[in-house]
Amino acid sequence: MTHDGSFLTSRLEEAIGWARKYSIFQYPFVTACCGMEYMATACSHYDVDRFGAGLPRFSPRQADVLFVVGTISHKIAPVLRRIYDQMAEPKWVVAFGVCTCTGGFYDNYATVMGIDTILPVDVYIPGCPPRPEMVLDGLIKLQERIQHQQQTGQRPAPDPRPAVVES
Amino acid sequence: MSPPANETHQAVADVETRDMLLNVGPAHPAMHGIIRILAKLDGERIQDAEVEIGYLHRGFEKMAETVDYNGVMPYTDRLNYVSPLINNMGYCMAVEKLLGITVPERCQYVRVILSEISRICDHLTCVGASAMELGSFTVFLYMIKAREFLWELVEKVTGARMTVSYCRVGGVKADLPDDFAAPCKKAFAETRTVLAESDGLLTRNRIFVDRMSGTGVISAADAISYGITGPFLRGTGADYDVRKDCPYAVYDRLPFDVPVGTRGDNMDRYLVRMEEMEQSMRIVEAALRQIPPGPVQVHPETGRPIPAAEMVDLAKVGNIAAFRDDSAVTCPTLEGSGRASHPAIATDEKRVFLPPKEDTYGNIEGLMQQFKLVMFGHGVRPPKGEVYFPVEGANGELGFYVVSDGSGSPYRVRVRPPCFAIMSALSKLLTGDMIADMIPTFGSVNMIGGELDR
């Protein structure tokens, strides 16, 4: 986002960024084991609600951060892409767990080696599964990005069309 | 002027109706993972439900053929990821059966203790999540709080909260820490408080009872014909529990009851799971009383404890005589076990388990044993054969069928997933109930994607 230097506009952007980062409506796309650590982070002990991110919205149309939690197989990948496409701008994507970052140790016929092959990702939280403290650290990094109004729509997304011609 | 009554009746009967297809798609709010239910509805009643799975298929069985026997351990953690220690134990015991070895008694007690703690974690997650979906968010938070205490306990022993990879073929990674009993007691006290509170909130709650009773009913005969085992089966009245009927490890010495329901509906399954948690705590407490003593001083007069790093430094300069009788002081979650606890937690079969590090660094036999187990092309090599070993997972009978061709990697590892059988019966369970009954029924199935799709 260009800063045209005006005092009022930059104050307004900061205010909007502040409001957005402390009211994150997440869409938790939970598939696998990382979901357990996601639940642990969201619950009383580690409490993601104190960061303003405690309300998951289970419809992509109402969410602004897509938490991809757990391994993505090739069977669910088109569904994930569709969920991402259904979200409205501004939106951010968090790759939670090493299976979403790079595929983890499931380097085989069934697994997508990293969701950044099909979606643009903002924050990568590695770990198998990541400890809740790491998740909160990733969340804080995400909040910094949101504050500075950096969002996924501004980077060119990788081509989601299939690499092979369908017969 | 309203038309005469029989004409209205005729008009209504002529109206064309059609069933509605509702897709409860792969991405849906239940915290259970990703499956797809295609429900054909007549109004609110489900006429037919087709269940589609496989969205989390990660190729466990294919990966198991590419790594060695101990390398399969992290993959087994991620099968039923809410009770990983039970999977670890099942796989290890299957391979040990193939090898024809048994582990020391203390090791069996340790495995049983941790399996039961895992089982409590699984039931807490299941009951908490299904209560949350019925609107009781408080119970979910309470149960996850209790689960945190148990995870901290598991972390004290294994080093990881969830994906632990604690068992090894022929033993476990390290012994219980010295101060295990006190935190365990505290964690169980917290869990019992949480269970009492949740019981008070749910069991006689009008909404909960109305939604759970009479929904998702299955008879014992039907359940057996689908291959269903575990709390799902015991809710129907059949009392098959692998720990009682085909006991393994030290379960035959530990006193516990197997709760059995009567009606086979969701309420009975909830009650069975709540009671099983109490019984699991009972098993752990009995095991801690019966467990044989642990680490021994290697040489009472001459041996002394030596920090592990110091021992390694001495060995690397070749001064192995300096620590010949000593035992290394290790952190069980990090370095594993030293010579003192090795005989308690590992089989003495040299071709299977790594030697204690004092031997690896200290004498040539230990070094050779280490090489033969670690170097590429060597490793644990069971004789050619096939075995099937069932353990009682949190969802039912978890069986491992391992085929070996004598080489260092398994030839075929098959997991018999307990929730696969339950999910295959899901369409039968859902048919005839209302849409809203899908939620408690699916919640009480305790579908774990890692186990279902592997």
Add this chain to the structure above:
Amino acid sequence: MNPASLIESIQNRFPDAVSSFHTYRGDVTVILRRESLLEIARFLKEDPALAMNYLMDLTAVDYSAFGKRPAPAFFASSGVTVRPSPQIPDEEPWPGPPSDARFAVVYHFYSTAHKHRLRLVIPVDEAAAEVDSLTSLWPGANWLEREAWDMFGIGFRGHPDLKRILMYQEFEGHPLRKDYPVKKRQPLIGPTN
């Protein structure tokens, strides 16, 4: 029932169906000809002395690469015998893969009344990779057979709806076969690797 009488009761009833049998590590395994599967399964379920009410597991093994990996025979050639515990009987070594056929379909049965287990193995050629379906006796066999079809390509005659269960419909090939490379991907969207 002890292993010997289990095998005896099947052999007495179906003398020409049983190719061979063994008990390795206490597991009773009976190797059958594929034509007799359905009637033997019915006998196992309905005979009161056997009462195998559970079909615990149904899977397959691809024996085409058996013994091809380097396996320095640690246990056999070292001269030291394996010392199994008294609870695990070990009379004779495993006889090897059930036959020369490529696949073996493996069934595990359990009886809650008598608490005994049985494994049935049906060798299946690659050319005619088909066996009878057990869905008429155990509805739980439905999904298990779909998985065997999906992973190995073994057909089941009489199955109501044999389609893929773990992989997506557009996937080609059967992943658990030994000739399917581990990393060969067929993505629906996104790049191939």
